[in-house]
Amino acid sequence: MDVVQARALLAAIRTAGSKVSTDELDQLWAALETVRPEDIFGAWKGSAFVTGHRVEGMLEQANWHGKRFRSASDVQPLICRDAEGELFSHVELGKGEASLWMVEFRGETTATMVYDGQPVLDHFKSVDADTRRASATPTSAPGRSGPAVPWSSATRVPASWRPSVRR
Template identity: 65%
Template sequence: MNHEQARIRITEIRAAGGQATTAELDELWAALPTVRPEEILGPWKGSAFATGHPVEAMLTAANWHGKRFQSVTEVDPLICRDDEGRLFSNTELGNGGGASLWMVEFRGQSTATMVYDARPVLDHFKQIDAQTLLGVMNGKGVLDDQGRHFYFALERD
């Protein structure tokens, strides 16, 4: 599978409600190009892929909106909406911390990765297109009981 085929398939999955298997997302991830931290600065709107991973329910309950990469050293990893619909950085959900962006190797490739300040969690990113990223959450305690990663998409907000 090449990058364009992966981009088309991810677009189809997202248009159909995000239902996918982790195995398919693993394959799509492998076909996408890497991205550098400075290329992804700014606000992003997030959406989870419906794979049955427990993080999906946690983010839904928190009214997760996305992420805000203010700089490579200042990241708000969990932007949520309050009861009135206002955006806020949910540091409580993030164990009281923010995050930073680094180049980290994952599955044999170095790509932009968000490293949480207060949790042993990494979000690795690859480029779907100029406005969209595929993210995969990795780290201690992140895999579900079947050994699967949590996948999500980010679109420039």
Template identity: 65%
Template sequence: MDPCEARTRFQVLRETRGKVEAAELDAVWAGLDTVRPEEILGEWKGGEFDTGHPLNGMLEKAGWYGKTFTSAHDVKPLVCRDAEGELYSNVELSQGEASLWTVEFRGEPTATMVYDGRPVLDHFKRVDDHTLMGIMNGKGIPEDGPYYYFYLHRVAEAEAEGRRSGQDA
């Protein structure tokens, strides 16, 4: 699958209501381009693919909004909403924060978020200039998964500014 086909298939799978097969997501992943840590700095809003993974639905229950990559060594992996709707870095759930590195995954070096307090890695590939596909991997997970599949959409500058001033877009 070439990158154009992978982007098209990604959009179809992202809009799918219900379960998505991990094998389909793996095929999309294989067709996407890698990304470097400095290319993904900024604020990102997240979502997940329902593959039946044990984590499916858990982040939503925690109020997960997305991730913020301020710099390679200043990453907020679990930005959540509190009861009042305010965003905060949930360091309790993530057991700290994180950093960005280039790590080889499935034979390709790509931007990877490394959690400070958990043996967990989030690998990223570029869908387009505003969208990333992620695969969560970690210690004790077999080479072929099961993985947790998710996506991030870059928060537009106007939305980010409004959110910071208390006017969520």
């Protein structure tokens, strides 16, 4: 699969809006280009792919909105909406915030968000200039069933649409 085919597959997955296999997402991941931390600075609207991973329900329950990358050392990984619709950085759920590093994952070095308070790494690759794919690891533990890796997508939010986020 090349990057053009990967973009078409991603569009089809989004349009269908149904459960997607991790095999399809693995193929999509392999076709995409790696990114550097500075390629993802800014605010991003997130969406999880439905694979059956336990994190999907947690993100939905938290009313997850996306991520904000102010610099390599200042990342808000879990921007959520409260009951009034206001955005906030959910530091309790994320056990802190995060930073960006270049990390090898599946044989490639790419921008990776490292959570401050838990052993979770979100690896990023580029679909196009305004869309990123993420794969989070390690999130499985002995005795848990279902997909071992949650998958998500993020779309860049234009500066004019960026509301303030309380910490």
